[in-house]
Amino acid sequence: MLANYPLSKTEEAFLRESGIEKITTRIPYLTVDNFPKLGLMTACRFLEWVSDNPEGVISLPTGKTPEYFIKWTQFLLDNWDKKKGLEIREKYGLKDIKKPVLKDLNFVQIDEFYPIASQQKNSFYHYVNKFYLEGFGLDPKKALLINSDEIKLAEGKSYREIFPDFRVDLSLRFREYTNEQERLQQQSIYLIDQWCAEYEAKIREKGGIGFFLGGIGPDGHIAFNTRGSDLFSTTRLTETNFETQAVAAGDLGGIEVSANRLVITIGLDTIVHNRDAVAIIIAAGEAKAPIVKSSLESAMTNVYPATVLQKLKNGRFYLTKGAASKLEDSIDQFYASGEWTCLKTERAVLELCKKLQKYGHRLTMEDLKNDKYTRQIPDLNENTVNEVIRSISSKIDKGLEEEKNEVLLHTGPHHDDISLGILPHITKQLHENSNKAHFAVLTSGFTAVTNSFVIDTLKNTKRFLDTGRIQMVKYEDFFESGYKLKMDKDVYHYLTNVASENAEERLRGLCHRVVRAIVFIFGVKSSLELRDQINEIITVLKNSYDGEKNPKNIQTLKGMIREFEEELVWAHFGVQVKNVHHLRLGFYTGDIFTEQPDKKRDVEPVLDMLREIRPTKLSLTLDPEGSGPDTHYKVLQATAEAVRQWSKEEDLSHFKIIGYRNVWFKFDAAESNVIVPVSLGDMSVMEDSFTNCYLSQVNASFPSYAHNGKFSTLARITWVNQLSDVQLLLGKNYFYQHDTAKVRSSHGLIFFREMNVEEFLREARELEKSTEGML
CATH class of the missing domain: 3.40.50.1360 (Rossmann fold)
Structure with a gap:
């Protein structure tokens, strides 16, 4: 060898x-x-x-x-x-x-x-x-x-x-x-x-x-x-x-x-x-x-x-x-080792469709026998492809199912992970009034906010203060307790002016939230102190080199800007600020090597959230290999440990975990067990909400190497490509002649895996074992 x-x-x-x-x-x-x-x-x-x-x-x-x-x-x-x-x-x-x-x-x-x-x-x-x-x-x-x-x-x-x-x-x-x-x-x-x-x-x-x-x-x-x-x-x-x-x-x-x-x-x-x-x-x-x-x-x-x-x-x-x-x-070994599974059959047939650029119903027995992978399918016969078609179709049916009376907790390592991963699926859940939805971002995400964005925002905040357009600072109790109130009002003000296309008022909505954040972080007690603090932050950032680790209080300010952005996204669908949770897990420090999750510091906040919300379904980014952005798998470790501990306190036999992926790493149709159709309208909602709400990300200062632009566009491209793969198997007419309007209108697909607790913990445990004894 x-x-x-x-x-x-x-x-x-x-x-x-x-x-x-x-x-x-x-x-x-x-x-x-x-x-x-x-x-x-x-x-x-x-x-x-x-x-x-x-x-x-x-x-x-x-x-x-x-x-x-x-x-x-x-x-x-x-x-x-x-x-x-x-x-x-x-x-x-x-x-x-x-x-x-x-x-x-x-x-x-x-x-x-x-x-x-x-x-x-x-x-x-x-x-x-x-x-x-x-x-x-x-x-x-x-x-x-x-x-x-x-x-x-x-x-x-x-x-x-x-x-x-x-x-x-x-x-x-x-x-x-x-x-x-x-x-x-x-x-x-x-x-x-x-x-x-x-x-x-x-x-x-x-x-x-x-x-x-x-x-x-x-x-x-x-x-x-x-x-x-x-x-x-x-x-x-x-x-x-x-x-x-x-x-x-x-x-x-x-x-x-x-x-x-x-x-x-x-x-x-x-x-x-x-x-x-x-x-x-x-x-x-x-x-x-x-x-x-x-x-x-x-x-x-x-x-x-x-x-x-x-x-x-x-x-x-x-x-x-x-x-x-x-x-x-690796592909040869995947098919040759271990028992033959439905996953292998589905992947082999899907890949053959792509390789030959043939629709599934046009594959012949000769095609199947000439391919080195499909020829290995046990009991290969004229009905093999139809069985794969039925299996993939059943995954789409699963993605179309109505969910009622669910308590949903959608989580992401960073702000925008949830939206980029499964937003069209979530919008369907939110349209059902009997469902209750919560959203949690587990880190503060401050590294994705540039110094120049904060400086520009603070300069505008000063401008609004100087012209008397941030009136809340004049309220008698504002610097004592008032700054904590009416968070939803900031969000509503901002989105109202998205609707009216009033950019100046949108900016004022952001600056309102920035003022609240500065009062909270720095404990300022007057308008004069507020202006002084804004000037000091601007000075610190101007004197920092690009990419320098910020002082902790400025990290927190950047993180709270990202948190406001997340609240704006879910407010599109009527989700209140109190249902958007910001955990700010402590392992996320901005250092080049972040710490391993700590059971008390990083697991307990997740466990407390599970105890409080008592979700029936939990979504998370699933990267069990431990690759991609390191925050993803460290959040996975913390979440898995929290679920493990919660399972000792509660009967979770009916608890479901949705493992999704986004622009960093992807499922294929074979390894997923739920496929959700995505319409042009879904794509527009995702693109518009990303552009209007993730203000610090619109200019793509930290883009993916795969696309010079917004992550939302890359997510859309991913969904479209996933439809293209499945379309080769099922045929275009499956989609445009389908009985269900949602399928007929689909121009993209989302893949994810739904697991029970045992299945999820088994995958997460493999990653945890890899670092035992070292740290």
Whole structure:
């Protein structure tokens, strides 16, 4: 299977555990169940390599991807000869090696934004110093780092003088300068290019990188070598593409910043210069599955930069099963292993329809027997496709069922998750008067609000105060207790002016809520104090660099703006403010690595909410693999533990849990058990409510790499594509000739899974087990 690729003892152990029986890709890979375990596998391989190369050259990644690699490495070093450490070592091929010593390793920084101050906490320079040099106890004298402050520029000037707006125009490499500032910029670019060449030379003087670990971007980039990069590229100053800018937006405070910031990166040839190097790409989650497939199954090409690892006998991909799910090997194993299930039959037939672009009723027995997956269906016969059609149709029937006398609790990790996931399903529930609905967002979501949005809002708040248009501050008891009252009035005022298209009055409604928030957070006692506090917040934000972690009270203000936005969405359907719950779980801090959920701090608020509301149905984002945005699976852990504890107090035999997904990761029609038709009207409601209510998100400062625009548009595209997949099986006439108007009007579909408590806890438990004993 891997005759041409030597496996280490650690890799052999993880390969055995994975159950993989066949690897046919051009670069070998290993898989694990979830994101935390991906970190364990990587840490074990790293320490195994260090034990043989105590003075070797290493290059390690930044960002959220290596979170569990860092945590497991530190855990193993701290517990090397303790019970848990010994158990892991024995299980994964580290039993016979001495505890590795990291202090003599040579470190090479992979990449950096340019320009960026080295002391900024969102610089990669700061990251590697904190988590690798300090965290791993490496010697700074043996480190090659990218420090923007130390790269010499024209006439000894700083980058703030040369590039005052932080924009570097690389066309100056090839054209004449037009003024004195451009002359200095041109000279500086040449000096940066020279610095990059010298950086490359220093790496090669060390013999090249011996152990490289990197993530992979949605376009396939490794380091900042984006799609189209030269396979023989070296360290350089370069531009990025949209996908990379979207991913970097979180680090830099919005795509407005990342779109105009260049990067310094080692090249593809830098990574593979040492042909004996161990080079590992790690990827988690189904969102990465398409680019993983292209990178592993394609010949070497600049279209997929990671294919350069084909040059190395020790080049590897370490993947979660979700990230590996589109590999032909994984698909083969899915169908070949274990008992045959209805899920396998449905998925095989649905995929055959897509592959052949044939409607289900037109599939022939010859088509079924010629396909390597459908031919495996037990008792394959002329009625097989009709049985799949009936099964999928029954899921649509389930999505059409009327729900009455339900107490509904819809939850999301972030504001807008619920809306983007299942809004059309919820609107149907809300139209039934016997249902009672509650909505809960479990984190405060402040990281999604830019400084510039808050500054603009506060300036408008001052303007309204100065012109006497926020009259509530004049009430005698406002600063004592009045600010807590009439929250629904703010919402009603705002939405009334959505209807009348009065933008100025909508803004005034927002500013009313901001005033209440400031009084609540800062405890101001008068209009004068209020103005002073607004000015102070503006000053703090103006003096903050883009992407800087805000003080806690400003985090709370940003979070309360998001909470107001959520209240506006559900008020569209008559839901009162008191039925929109804001839990602000404590693990969500704005740090690059958030804490694991704590049973008292993070679970008890969810459990108390369940006890108070006593829902009959609970919805949540279901990401049991532990990939995607880390907040999603940490919220899942907290919610699962709360449900587990509640189940000990109450009879939950009739309690249902709806697991939905949205723009980050998706179900397919086969693995879902409820399919909800979505009309053009549903799509318009979702688009309009998103645009009018999620004010801080409309400009898409933190977009998905899959779409340069609002998440609501991406959600609509997802629903439309899901209809397209099912339509190939059922036929278009199934929809436009259906007896039910809701189906006839459908132009999109939502997939989700309805589970009982036991089914839900079983899935969530797999993720929890992956981090036990580490934290």
